[in-house]
Amino acid sequence: MFENPKLTLAQIINMSVGFFGIQFGWDLQRANMGRIYENLGANPDQVPLLFLAAPLTGLLVQPIIGYLSDRTWHPKWGRRRPYFMIGAIVSSIALIFMPHSSALWMAAGLLWVLDVFGNIAMEPFRAFVTDKLPDSQVNRGFIMQSMMIGLGGSVASALPWLMNNVFDLQNTAAQGDIPENVKFSFYIGAFFFFAAVLWTVFTTKEYPPQDVDFKEKVRESNKGFGGGAKEIFHALRNMPKRMQIVSLVQFFTWPGLFLMWFYYTTAVAVNVFGGKDAADPVYAHGADFGSLTLAYYSVITFLFALVLPKIADALGRKTTHALCLLCGAIGLISVAWVHDKNMLYLCMTGVGVAWASILSMPYAMLSGCLPKDKIGIYMGIFNFFIVLPEIIASLGFGWLMRNVLNNDRLLAVQLGGGLMILAAVICYVFIREPKKTDEVLAVELGIEENRSV
Numbered sequence: 001m002f003e004n005p006k007l008t009l010a011q012i013i014n015m016s017v018g019f020f021g022i023q024f025g026w027d028l029q030r031a032n033m034g035r036i037y038e039n040l041g042a043n044p045d046q047v048p049l050l051f052l053a054a055p056l057t058g059l060l061v062q063p064i065i066g067y068l069s070d071r072t073w074h075p076k077w078g079r080r081r082p083y084f085m086i087g088a089i090v091s092s093i094a095l096i097f098m099p100h101s102s103a104l105w106m107a108a109g110l111l112w113v114l115d116v117f118g119n120i121a122m123e124p125f126r127a128f129v130t131d132k133l134p135d136s137q138v139n140r141g142f143i144m145q146s147m148m149i150g151l152g153g154s155v156a157s158a159l160p161w162l163m164n165n166v167f168d169l170q171n172t173a174a175q176g177d178i179p180e181n182v183k184f185s186f187y188i189g190a191f192f193f194f195a196a197v198l199w200t201v202f203t204t205k206e207y208p209p210q211d212v213d214f215k216e217k218v219r220e221s222n223k224g225f226g227g228g229a230k231e232i233f234h235a236l237r238n239m240p241k242r243m244q245i246v247s248l249v250q251f252f253t254w255p256g257l258f259l260m261w262f263y264y265t266t267a268v269a270v271n272v273f274g275g276k277d278a279a280d281p282v283y284a285h286g287a288d289f290g291s292l293t294l295a296y297y298s299v300i301t302f303l304f305a306l307v308l309p310k311i312a313d314a315l316g317r318k319t320t321h322a323l324c325l326l327c328g329a330i331g332l333i334s335v336a337w338v339h340d341k342n343m344l345y346l347c348m349t350g351v352g353v354a355w356a357s358i359l360s361m362p363y364a365m366l367s368g369c370l371p372k373d374k375i376g377i378y379m380g381i382f383n384f385f386i387v388l389p390e391i392i393a394s395l396g397f398g399w400l401m402r403n404v405l406n407n408d409r410l411l412a413v414q415l416g417g418g419l420m421i422l423a424a425v426i427c428y429v430f431i432r433e434p435k436k437t438d439e440v441l442a443v444e445l446g447i448e449e450n451r452s453v
Contacts (some may be wrong), residue, residue: 004134004207015132016144018084021196022122023152025091027298028189029098029114029155030261031291032182033107038266039278040104044409045402047262050104050304052394053112055387062387063096066380069124070373078206079131080124087121088197095190099183102176119383121197123355126363127377130372131206139364139380141303146359150302150352153194159185161288164260171284175277180283235377236384240369243382245430246362249293250385252423253325258390259397259416260351264335265290267409272341293344300352301359308356313363318431321361327426328354332417336410354420362380365431 007015037050065083072079101107129141154382163181164171173179239247268290269275275283311322331350338344362382370378397412405411 004132006134006137007132011204012133012137012141012144015128015200016141016148017203018088018121018197018200019125019145020152021088021150021193022091022118022125023093023149024156024189024196025114025118025193026122027153027156027294028095028159028185031294032160032185034262034266035287036099036101036107036178036182037104038253040101040107040176041175042104043341044263044266044407045398048394048397048401049318049388050108050324050394051111051258051262053108053115055115055390055394057112057116058119058387059384059391061116062383063124063377063380065120065123066376066378067128067298068126068376070376073209073234079209080128081204081206083124084121085201087117087119088194090117091121095186095193097175099178099186101178103385105286115232123380123383124376127375130312130375133245139309139360140364142311142360146305146308146356147302149359150298150300150305152196153298154295154302155192155298156185156189156256156295157291157298159188159291161292164288171288172279172281175279181288231447232377232381235374236381238379239381242369242431243366243378245426246365247382247385248328249321249423249427249431250362250382251389252419252426254386255389255393256328256416256418256420256423257355257358258393260332262393262397263409263412264294267335268293268341268344271336271408271410272338272344289341290344296345297348297352297355300349301356304356305352305360308360312361316433317361317365318427318433321357321365322424322428324354324357324361325420325427327351328358329417329420330426332420333414376434 033051034047037047038044069080069083072082077085084098091114094110094117098107098110098114099311101110125145129138129145133141160171160179160181163169163184167181167184169179169181169184171179171181265287269283271288273282273286273289277283277285308320315323327350329350331347331354334350335344335347338347366378366382401407401412405415
């Protein structure tokens with residue numbers, strides 16, 4: 001059996017740089033879309049619904065791109081890199097146009113485009129690690145991605161604050177317009193998204209598929225949409241047991257993150273700083289500061305990723321992940337008790353610890369239970385349990401905000417922390433660490449390891 005050669009640190013960095021750009025785009029829109037929507041006249045209870053199109057599309061796009069990339073091979077462009085390139089080009093264009101949105105429907109439509117093509121660029125990156133690295137370096141590959149995500153997120157989230165405080169660009173705008181500091185942040189984001197993905201595409205080569213039945217799979221994929229859909233649903237019905245439980249952990253983890261991205265910056269602007277609306281300078285200053293603390297949690301993610309492998313080796317993956325989720329939950333819940341704005345950095349420290357684990361430990365816990373020739377499909381299916389909570393939140397959380405939470409943004413953030421506690425309990429109680437010998441054997445044979453949950 002072909003064994004991937006070990007890569008140098010420089011080579012692992014090169015293949016991960018693209019994730020820096022992709023995350024730059026994600027965090028830029030996560031930190032600023034709630035603010036953009038409210039600038040364009042949205043009420044807090046309308047914000048979740050305006051995020052709906054993106055996860056609905058991701059639900060379809062991710063497994064399809066995984067399926068197609070498993071069956072793609074070009075002598076020059078490889079298997080995964082064509083998707084990186086296409087996604088980066090269109091996403092960068094959407095980032096440039098986003099801050100010029102003149103109405104809610106335009107901003108929501110551009111967010112849909114950005115999320116669709118962001119997913120096209122991002123989804124094959126998880127499989128890219130497995131394609132390129134030997135089993136002994138897979139953890140290092142995922143951790144390097146986590147570090148790039150932390151680095152990209154920290155710079156992207158801090159940009160509005162930097163544009164205002166360093167470059168003196170206006171952070172307020174009349175109703176229906178977008179502040180100058182946000183506009184220039186999106187322009188810079190478009191550049192970094194495209195340039196970083198381009199770096200990985202041209203510095204990293206891919207190995208030809210080693211599957212003996214690869215040509216047969218390509219012929220099968222040419223049978224049309226029905227054949228692809230059949231294989232995706234077959235994989236969904238036959239998920240390994242361990243993947244089922246880890247997916248449930250993801251299902252309750254991600255609402256906490258979504259509610260933070262929906263409401264955190266505006267909650268800081270209103271509840272902590274006392275701002276009134278988007279035209280209020282106090283509100284604008286609070287939103288910029290909220291974005292800065294989001295940048296800080298990404299810095300924590302970057303730093304914590306350096307020590308996370310050693311912690312996981314000592315405590316085990318499930319215990320490490322459960323503890324990290326609890327840190328994130330405490331950080332989100334404690335935001336409501338902040339009276340000194342600088343205490344938000346302490347809250348976001350917990351979130352940064354959780355985010356480092358969320359980006360790597362679930363994928364590490366899947367190690368050994370996924371068949372090698374279907375990594376792309378299963379990574380796409382795994383992402384179902386990220387977008388499904390966002391769909392549920394988008395459809396139902398507006399009613400909850402309006403009728404139960406009285407449009408209190410901080411209560412929404414706290415509720416997200418409560419769901420993260422539930423995810424930590426499920427992780428610790430129901431996931432059993434696989435025996436090392438069984439896991440290694442499963443990886444070597446390329447088969448599903450269904451015995452351990």
